[in-house]
Structure formats: structure tokens, C-alpha cells
Amino acid sequence: MFSCTPRTAVAGTKTITAEHLAKGQVVFENSCGKCHDLPNPTDHNAQDWVGIMNSMAPKAKLNDAQHQMVYDYIVSAKN
Template sequence: MKILTRNQTSSTYYFLITVVSAVGILFSCSPKQGVAGTKTITAEHLAQGKVVFDNSCGKCHDLPNPSDHNAQDWVGIMNSMAPKAKLNEEQHQMVYDYIVSVK
């Protein structure tokens, strides 16, 4: 019983090392942020989101106030506004993350 426990512990340990190095390799190869699943929100990502927001979201109406809606509502609003503002998927995500971060 004791041996079994020790084996499980060490395989968990090796599994973690594998995951950590795999994530390291993934991120070193890919500069993209905000990819679903392995999402890492950086200050740079949010700053880019603000730039896109400032430039794209005040064209047809006043620049919206992030605190007017909750994070859940913003999902739906962004789904209808991102195509209007012609945002690509990455811009859509960074604008959403920016809005939710300032509210």
C-alpha cells in the first residue's frame, strides 16, 4: 500500500514536470495571448484591448461605459458589436478582457 502511494506521487510529479515544460514550449513558440483554454491575460493584452476599444467602439455611438453592464452581459454585447466594429477573434477577446478588467 505504501509503495503504491509513493509511485502515484512520483508519477504525478513527473506528469506536472511534463505539463510545465510543454506549456513553456508552447508559450515560447507562440506570442499570441488570450487563446481560449490557455488564456493568460497580460498588461500588454489589456492595453491593446483598450486601444482597439477606444478606436472602434465610439464610431457609431458614444464610447460605452464598461461598468454599465456585468461581465455576462458583455459577452452578448461583444458578440453583437465585434462584427459591427469588424474585429477579428483576437481583437474581440482583448476588447472583452479590457472591458471586464476596468469595470
């Protein structure tokens, strides 16, 4: 299901497991719909999501690991 190679905006190429993405989705759904509707991953490209996540992760009080897994989920959800 992850047929495309990661885009250049993703820092480093690494193996992303389905479990990692599933956790990211849970954090996303629990944390990112509190202040506004849950954003649509396809509304922004992978590069824009870097900046959005940098401003939203502190608002959602995500730790670094959660920040990364939510970002990876959002970007993967585009495919």
C-alpha cells in the same frame, strides 16, 4: 491591480497580461465610439458583455483576437 479572480462568464481562466489589456483598450477606443459614444465598461456585467460583444464585434469589424482583447479590457476595467 487584477486582484479579483475572473468571473465565470469568462471562458476558461487564463493569464491576461497588461500588454493584452492595453491593446484591448486601444482597439476599444478606436472601434467602439464610431456609431455611439464609447460605452462605459461598468454599465454592464461580464456576462452581459459577452452578448454585447457578440453583436458589436462584427459591427466594429473586429477579428477574433481583437474581439477577445476588447472583451478582456472591458471586463478588467470594472475592477
